[in-house]
Amino acid sequence: MNRNRLNLVFVFLFAGTFECAGGPAVSPGFTLPDSVRPTRYALDLQIRPEQPSFEGTVRIDLDFQEPATAFWLNARNLTIHSAHLETAGTTIPLSILEGNGETAGFAATAPIPRGPAQVVIAYTGKLD
Numbered sequence: 001m002n003r004n005r006l007n008l009v010f011v012f013l014f015a016g017t018f019e020c021a022g023g024p025a026v027s028p029g030f031t032l033p034d035s036v037r038p039t040r041y042a043l044d045l046q047i048r049p050e051q052p053s054f055e056g057t058v059r060i061d062l063d064f065q066e067p068a069t070a071f072w073l074n075a076r077n078l079t080i081h082s083a084h085l086e087t088a089g090t091t092i093p094l095s096i097l098e099g100n101g102e103t104a105g106f107a108a109t110a111p112i113p114r115g116p117a118q119v120v121i122a123y124t125g126k127l128d
Contacts, residue, residue: 036071037063039116047127055124062119068112070097075104077126087117094119 040061047054062071083094083106092112097105106119 035065036068037065039063051127053124053126055122057120057122060119060121062117064112064114064117067114068108070105070107071112072097072099072103072105074102075099075123076102077128078104078123079125080104081122081124083119083121085112085117085119087115088113 038060042059043056044058045054045056080096083096085092085094085106085108090110093109094106095109097107099105
């Protein structure tokens, strides 16, 4: 896979894909609302050309438009290993929710307040 194609994959996976869910954590449909807005991404990727997969960590700055208990992102061909949220000087562990094959959800162990936060996600993905 060439570098340009890999970059396009990440833009598709992470850009504008968050949904806030105050009630039950149910995988969203095709369109995700703007209740949680990503404002910055920092990717750390480890790609070995001889391997069919890669691993990485992403830090995404978020702006929660309202309090939340869960949020979703597009995660096609990704396996999420761990995640936590940093907000207001507190680290909140996140449980990983199974999505619909295209998405992954993250449920907070404590309420997520309105305002800025950063999610940190460790994952692996398939190179095609």
